[in-house]
Amino acid sequence: QVHLVESGGGLVQAGGSLRLSCAASGRTFSSYTMGWFRQASGKEREFVAGIKWSGSSTYYADSVKDRFTISRDNAKNTMSLQMNSLKPGDTAVYYCALGYCSGDVCQRVGAYDYWGQGTQVTVSS
Numbered sequence: 001q002v003h004l005v006e007s008g009g010g011l012v013q014a015g016g017s018l019r020l021s022c023a024a025s026g027r028t029f030s031s032y033t034m035g036w037f038r039q040a041s042g043k044e045r046e047f048v049a050g051i052k053w054s055g056s057s058t059y060y061a062d063s064v065k066d067r068f069t070i071s072r073d074n075a076k077n078t079m080s081l082q083m084n085s086l087k088p089g090d091t092a093v094y095y096c097a098l099g100y101c102s103g104d105v106c107q108r109v110g111a112y113d114y115w116g117q118g119t120q121v122t123v124s125s
Contacts, residue, residue: 002026002114004096009119012086016123020081022096022116033099033106034072034079035059038092038121045095047107049081059106064090086123093118 008020022034035050049070050059058070069082079096099112 002098004098004114004116006094006096006116006119009094009121011122011124014087014123014125016086017082017084018086018121020083020094020096020119020121022079022081024077024079024098031100033101033111035097035099035106035112036070036079036081037095037097037109037112038090039095039118040092043092045109047109048094050106051079052102057102061107083121086121088123088125090121091123092121094121 003025005023006020008018010018012018032053033050034053036048037045038048039045047061048064049068051070051072053072060068067085072079095118096116097112098114101111105111
């Protein structure tokens with residue numbers, strides 16, 4: 001079993017920055033992908049960014065490209081999402097996820113088997 005815990009959410013003004021972290025524990029494999037998704041109130045969960053755990057491949061939604069940066073620390077089993085130039089439209093609960101996928105498939109909710117509990121990000125205007 002894999003356990004994921006997010007941290008780092010909060011309230012920030014538009015234009016500000018936040019850094020989310022996800023700690024993974026339990027049974028993991030070197031070929032998995034970790035991703036960030038978000039879900040705004042009344043909307044479906046959507047892909048934000050993903051990263052292969054054993055490689056340098058990263059994936060971003062068009063809406064966050066050039067503003068968000070995903071990274072991972074294999075030694076600590078952690079993943080981070082640096083969010084800059086935040087907009088009110090980025091307000092959502094952000095979820096960490098782990099799955100076994102590659103390419104465009106990694107943008108699908110169904111590609112991930114394990115999820116964290118989520119952390120709230122609120123961007124005020």
